[in-house]
Amino acid sequence: ILANEPIYAGKAKSIYKIEENEKEVLVEFRDDITAGNGAKHDVKSGKGYLNTLISTELFNVLEKNNVPTHLIEYIEPNIMIAKNVKIIPLEVIVRNIAAGSLCKKYPFEQGQVLKTAVTQYDYKNDDYGDPMLNNEIAIELGLATEEELVEIKKLALKVNDVLKGFFDEKGIMLVDFKIEVGKTADGQIVVADEISPDTMRLWDKETKDVLDKDVFRKDLGDVLEKYKIVAERIGCLK
């Protein structure tokens, strides 16, 4: 299948059609790593593998906690078979601790614990630099209905509850993360795309060591070594 052209190629993943199967797609996690909307780019051998492992594990954890995801099957080393969903072009962000753009745009201290989880959604649109949306703008743009936005927020907070607890047990703080959601053929909204150190901020609970893509964004060291620590701690890399 990978000999064919992907039907979609993003910055770190490619999506392929499966012959005579409209309901599923094949997601290839590539070794590319980017930051700043593609302004910074590198290729790190083994990164696709680690992110497929971690993403699959986290989707399984979510499924076990009754959170619907697009995951169907993991194929070693870097392929995920997923439901063929229609992606809703939102970057749904949940934050437990202030970091990143929240501290750039507002007077929050980096590392400040937020009293309640803060949800935010940005418009997934590179041409416009992924601007933050509110409900009215999202609805006017036809991205989702009011009811869907309520459901998406609930889903994102449930993902946060489940993953925050999961990581806490492994000695890791879930600082923030982004998910994408998609609609299945029968209209169900599910967590899609990936959940990996590319799309989360993860800090070691004790040392506050950064274990996510900020290591690449800010040149803090060997990014893959950190991803490996995450995979080992959550038990998917032996």
Ligand code: C5P
């Ligand atoms: O940059 P910002 O602080 O808004 O990012 C919040 C969270 O969303 C981070 O975990 C970041 O990795 C993730 N994110 C992402 N893709 C983007 C923007 C943010 O995965 N395009």
